[in-house]
Amino acid sequence: MAATKPGDDHYLTLSCPDKSGIVHAVTGLLAAQNLTILDLQQFSDPVSKTFFMRVHFGHATDLTSLQQPMSSLASDMQMDYDIRRVTSKPKVLIMVSKIGHCLNDLLFRVKSGQLKIDIPAIVSNHPEFADLAKSYNIPFYHLPVTKDTKAEQESQILDLIKQYEVDLVVLARYMQVLSPRLCSEMSGRIINIHHSFLPSFKGAKPYHQAYERGVKIIGATAHFVTKDLDEGPIIEQRVARVDHALSPKELVEEGSNVESQVLAAAVKWWSEKRVFLNGAKTVVFN
CATH class of the missing domain: 3.40.50.170 (Formyl transferase, N-terminal domain)
Structure with a gap:
């Protein structure tokens, strides 16, 4: 098994209308891609009825196969999401x-x-x-x-x-x-x-x-x-x-x-x- 590098890790952040099954859907999708969840935080706001989630996952050099199922899930759940490499530096x-x-x-x-x-x-x-x-x-x-x-x-x-x-x-x-x-x-x-x-x-x-x-x-x-x-x-x-x-x-x-x-x-x-x-x-x- 090839050694993992920091550049193989990513942040997935998302928000969407709150409903049951969001964590299961997201973690299941990542598991299906053989990706490892390194850290996961979530919050459901009872006032705005909005669900927030941050997932630090690894280890992947190429996320091409993740793009279509993630886009489909986002469409189904009215989800705004972003995926970014941990090593990338915002300007x-x-x-x-x-x-x-x-x-x-x-x-x-x-x-x-x-x-x-x-x-x-x-x-x-x-x-x-x-x-x-x-x-x-x-x-x-x-x-x-x-x-x-x-x-x-x-x-x-x-x-x-x-x-x-x-x-x-x-x-x-x-x-x-x-x-x-x-x-x-x-x-x-x-x-x-x-x-x-x-x-x-x-x-x-x-x-x-x-x-x-x-x-x-x-x-x-x-x-x-x-x-x-x-x-x-x-x-x-x-x-x-x-x-x-x-x-x-x-x-x-x-x-x-x-x-x-x-x-x-x-x-x-x-x-x-x-x-x-x-x-x-x-x-x-x-």
């Missing part, structure tokens, strides 16, 4: 403004192999991180934006998304509100890190607001972007305990650590096909 465009801790963290995780994505380009409305991008041999696009040039600037961003065949856009502290047009064209494919534990303390200085209120925890939220500001489906939230002795500057520093962790987790889970949109919410198999 992620990162956007940033003047605050770089999330960008720096993502770049390090990619270089060290912790995060298996490809970053074809970095976009910013400021020039500060051009040298950082250069140090990682990643093209950097400085696209300034004003109220009058927003439509033109976002058209340039969409051109880059098309040029690099981008799968996901990550707003790593990109401090501009995206237009409804960009949100619509990239619906379900933009992740933002919000520098507070939503829905509290929205706005420009959440840690200063937290300081004024004497909070005991601070946090950050990674979510998909929609045309409604900071209202998109939440992927991950984390908090850190603080106390009365911390200054606003120290709260910012503590918050920066949480922001980096939350965004990295959200991007990693997305890249591993663990995140499903479920209306205004998400299903996350983590």
Whole structure:
């Protein structure tokens, strides 16, 4: 028997109207193809009546014989599905403004192999991180934006998304509100890190607001972007305990650590096909 390789493993993700027999049908189909289920997670949402499933299976160098029966099953069960090699790296465009801790963290995780994505380009409305991008041999696009040039600037961003065949856009502290047009064209494919534990303390200085209120925890939220500001489906939230002795500057520093962790987790889970949109919410198999 030939030795298996990581490239022989795949992720199968699917969602469909909930009904009995879905797991049996899918696992039976894979078994009929002599494929091995390495990990399986599922969730049936009683509210939306939707079934979600993620299967990590192996070992197959060629899935040609799987395509027709899987397509037939999907048609019968009104199923949206996707199959992707575990080793394939989705293309992620990162956007940033003047605050770089999330960008720096993502770049390090990619270089060290912790995060298996490809970053074809970095976009910013400021020039500060051009040298950082250069140090990682990643093209950097400085696209300034004003109220009058927003439509033109976002058209340039969409051109880059098309040029690099981008799968996901990550707003790593990109401090501009995206237009409804960009949100619509990239619906379900933009992740933002919000520098507070939503829905509290929205706005420009959440840690200063937290300081004024004497909070005991601070946090950050990674979510998909929609045309409604900071209202998109939440992927991950984390908090850190603080106390009365911390200054606003120290709260910012503590918050920066949480922001980096939350965004990295959200991007990693997305890249591993663990995140499903479920209306205004998400299903996350983590």
